[in-house]
Amino acid sequence: MLENTKINTFVALGDFLRQFSLDNNLRNPEIQNNDTFFDSFEALLELSQSHNGWFTKEQVCFAVNSWAEALTKSNLNQWLSNYDFSKITPKTVGLILAGNIPLVGFHDFLSVLISGHTVLVKTSSNDQHLIKFLAKYLIVAEPELANRITFTDGKLENFDAVIATGSNNTARYFEYYFKNKPSIIRKNRNSVAILNGNESHEDLVSLGEDIFRYFGLGCRNVSKLFVPKGYNFDAFFKAIFEYQDVIHYEKYSNNYDYNKAVFLMSNFKLLDNGFLTLKEDSSYSSPISSVFYENYDSLPDLINRLKKDEDQIQCFVSNGLTENSIAFGQTQKPQLWNYADNVDTLEFLISV
Incomplete structure (x- = not known):
């Protein structure tokens, strides 16, 4: 053909x-x-x-x-x-x-x-x-x-x-x-977002799209936030309030109730807005209805760490804070030439 x-x-x-x-x-x-x-x-x-x-x-x-x-x-x-x-x-x-x-x-x-x-x-x-x-x-x-x-x-x-x-x-x-x-x-694989506190309200609303699209089930969904020490999550929670209707979907709501209960029974400290929990955790993979976060002291040190862990990460989301970072709200809109795991599928197919 x-x-x-x-x-x-x-x-x-x-x-x-x-x-x-x-x-x-x-x-x-x-x-x-x-x-x-x-x-x-x-x-x-x-x-x-x-x-x-x-x-x-x-x-x-x-x-x-x-x-x-x-x-x-x-x-x-x-x-x-x-x-x-x-x-x-x-x-x-x-x-x-x-x-x-x-x-x-x-x-x-x-x-x-x-x-x-x-x-x-x-x-x-x-x-x-x-x-x-x-x-x-x-x-x-x-x-x-x-x-x-x-x-x-x-x-x-x-x-x-x-x-x-x-x-x-x-x-x-x-x-x-x-x-x-x-x-x-x-x-x-999981996707991460790096914040520095200078994000606009619109940026954080768009980040909500990266978190909630497909209920967070995709490898391109943001499941982990990196924030500077002392970061105030008020602006983040205010921005993602636009996605509050997600709690009306029964399967999501059941996961929210279950995972929140598990966290609380384990005496984990949570930030919670009624449809999403934030938990401080070193893992990249958070359960549905939850996002993990970590604090960082030095952006260059964080970037070096993420480079070492790049085989676990699908997308880096930020306002240009890292090389090849994706803009807020764009993780679930890949182009044809944006390959999963950065493995060029067509090059592989040409070589077989």
């Missing part, structure tokens, strides 16, 4: 997804295959929370809109312009996908197909409907893809390389099981 054909197929998918939003779905008569797919995708958005209680319509629509913004011809051309796919011999690449947030594995799926390989997908039971639907759309838009997309419910077999995402525990299994295959094995 010619590269332009592949690009145009994913652009068509982006155009299709652009019709859907939280408040109003607008059917565009010029969009390919709407008669076949529009109504059924609209129904899938409504049913997503019944498939996964964390996948509220708001969160699923955010993911869909993010992919609609990403899948434009200019974005795809910019992403692919630095790669040479001419020497690729098509292989079968197995994908073991996570299911913590909607469409979390779609970038790997896209990367395999756009590079010219065949994809063999094992979805998570927590997110198996959305990506399969998008695959069906792609196959109708470009029938040649029918022979290059396969989903399996069993273990992966007959593949040449693999990209697997899971926990630290499952990663050990993956590393053993796939030791004889070219692989990318992704483990647990």
Whole structure:
């Protein structure tokens, strides 16, 4: 399949997804295959929370809109312009996908197909409907893809390389099981924000987006704050009050009640605003409805520490306090060329 054909197929998918939003779905008569797919995708958005209680319509629509913004011809051309796919011999690449947030594995799926390989997908039971639907759309838009997309419910077999995402525990299994295959094995990571006390109210409101989007379930969600000694959290709590409605979601509320009770029974000191707890803790991984924090004396010393721990960190968020830091509110809006774990997926796919 010619590269332009592949690009145009994913652009068509982006155009299709652009019709859907939280408040109003607008059917565009010029969009390919709407008669076949529009109504059924609209129904899938409504049913997503019944498939996964964390996948509220708001969160699923955010993911869909993010992919609609990403899948434009200019974005795809910019992403692919630095790669040479001419020497690729098509292989079968197995994908073991996570299911913590909607469409979390779609970038790997896209990367395999756009590079010219065949994809063999094992979805998570927590997110198996959305990506399969998008695959069906792609196959109708470009029938040649029918022979290059396969989903399996069993273990992966007959593949040449693999990209697997899971926990630290499952990663050990993956590393053993796939030791004889070219692989990318992704483990647990978390994202951190560094504050210095000079952040504006708008900055801190945006930081709330990094914390609460997808209920904090993604590796790009901020789960840890670093603040200077003596930092006053009043401005932080005032800013994130805009996200108070999160407590009305039953699964989040249950986690808030449970984790707060566990902390209090253990006599931990907490800062609490009724829908989020802050706990001083050296770990990067906080439970749902809680964010850990640490005080720092010296910003250069903190940056040196974070560099040593970079294999545990997905995103650094700040007002430019660290190299390659992400602006507040942008962690869940990665570009196509922002790779998970800073591992270039396309370079890997070219090399297999």
